[in-house]
Amino acid sequence: MNNNKYKNPRIKPIYPLYRLNKTEFRIGAQLGITAEFTDPDGQLWELAIRLNGRPVEIVIKEMQKLFPELSHDDILEGIELLDNEGFIEEALYDEESNIAKRFMPNVNYFSRYIGSNGNRYQPQKLLNNSTILLLGLGGGGSNILTLLAGLGPKKIIIIDYDNVEEGNLGRQLLYTEEDIGKPKAEAAAHAIAKINSNIIIEPYNKKIIRPEDVLEHVSGVDLVICAIDEPPFIAQRIVNKAIVTAKVPCVFGASQVSRGRVFTVIPGVTGCFDCMNLHYSMRDPQFNEQFIAFRNIEFSPPTIAYAPAIYQLTAAIVDEAVRVITRYAEPRSLGTQYEINFEDGSSFAHPTWPRYADECPTCGNGDIDKWEIFKYYEDKK
Template sequence: MIKPKFKETIPVFFVNNEIHIGEEDGVAGVIEDPNGSIQYLISLIDGENTIETIIEKVILKYPDITAEEVQGAIQSLNEEKYLEDNAITPTLMGEYEKERYKANLNFFSLFTSLEDSKFDIQEKVMNTKIALLGVGGLGSQILYHLAALGFHNITALDFDTLELSNFNRQLLYSEENIDELKIEMAKKRISKFNPNVKLDIVNKRIECAEDVMNHIQDSEYVICVADKPTLYIQDWVNEAVVKLGKPLVSGGVLNTRGRFYSIIPGKTGCVECHKHTVIASDEKVNDQLNNMNQVNFQRNNAAISPNVAMLAGAMVNEFLGLVTGIKHPTSLGKMMELNFLTYQTYSISEWEKQEECSVCNSTSVTATS
């Protein structure tokens, strides 16, 4: 039996003959209540009474109100996502998890109604298997976010050792770890931050698409923030996720901007599709790419911690929407740009699956999300 209550993130207060629900602009609502019946109804929505009991009590005190009107009022509150079902209990989470992820649950409740469970969303997070490529500046902050959200199953790959110049943005590490492998230090730090995370690590430099496939084959989703070798890594990752049908979120820092995108093989176009689309719209792009290949360009880092944090947050929020469905990823099939100077986020290009794409057509893909 459903036992509705107002969500813990939704304040309800009374001003004269008005009921104010919520406090956020665009979310808060005001209801006129000339005879006090709505205030009485709200007092009964406390997580202890079933809907049937609430209807009975309101009609008993206000005989002129019908059961249909009470039911309609509750449904209206539910449609505004003010209510949750207090009778719902988690399937897997115990008291420890409920307390550790309490704020997560409050956030997830913002996207649920009486028919949904915020616990299911958190449990989905806890059970999802992620392959992370890169634990440098962007990757280390993403890893922290993932661990904080409660992603308990992560396999991370990197090959670099820590250098003094890393510490302006790589917050996972300490100077005492200079010359040690980032991937090993990441495992030690995350195990202390959230001991529930099963973080498997791979110390390896990616040299081909097969390396990527070996790393991601047991995962459900892939996050790529590896940036070396600069001109090849995205193609190798793209080939691997398309062949294995793994949804991908990827991005990187470009001086004063960050860029990110996401793809679902079989549903969206891939990175190669994006190239075809961009080249078709601007013939100069192909010449630029060919010239960059000839000079073997390796990007020098100009990332600072607050900018990396903004991009990491945007990417993890995109990833969270992809995994849980609480929001549609803004970057799906789009190249999004985050301007670190203006804080604006916008699409700079978008693409569909291309019929002539050699990568998409190289294998039959079944999308996993």
């Protein structure tokens, strides 16, 4: 008998509990979550409707009045059965006062992933205590920042060197017409202060040119989000060098024409951006050729940015950031490129690349001169 396992158990309020007929009932209504219970005596139904966050001993007493044949353990087993299906959580009344009302919907979302022995408030508390460094405030970064503001980290450090232009307003919805001509970092800081005045926002109007430009700002940072992709590959490589040196995880995102990609580097754990360069240059005979050819044309396409597409990518980036910080669910892009297709709404993860501890010159003990691919990066300087 385990008297302590449940205290104030309840069916998660995010799920409906409903009877189909006298012997069958369901919990949940979403595809993949709904469970159907066959219950000829009505015992499980009577138990389920009583599980609303009251002390478990009171529920057990009520049940034994209705069904004297049931033992204390029988009733606990019934709760466990519902718990094993993921439908039970503890009420955790003490926690509610610690969380601002604006974050309660997040807590309820996290409750889908947290079992009766967990704490659905914990991911939100981790977010509220986190410090995030966001690089880039353009089509990706400005929308990432809007989403972050809603999630309520303790502090966000933002870096961009651009000014707001009219051409930004169709997709960078953090900015208004009044911001045209102002530095994006300044305009963004102002906008975020209006969304959530509790967030400490530290804006820097500067361009990331060397790893040192990132390293200056990583002290106390829990996570970096890299939303700069100009020049392509080179920008990510600079940021990668910095986050590996500082040992801070980083979620990278980049948009293509009608697809976007997210990948995450956890220094010392996953492969880094240069491990990916090694991986593909070893496996794909055309990787280096493509890299050189692409670099040589100095491809500079017009801005391809359609807000509904960008939002799909930025939502995935921010959810990934939340997963890395809180582990409310497994991150989807650790050492792999998680790709979203805006055309058909599908997504998939590319094969994972490993961490090359002996070969990578950036996160391992490798020799940079042994790898042709890095020469092409250096030439570009």
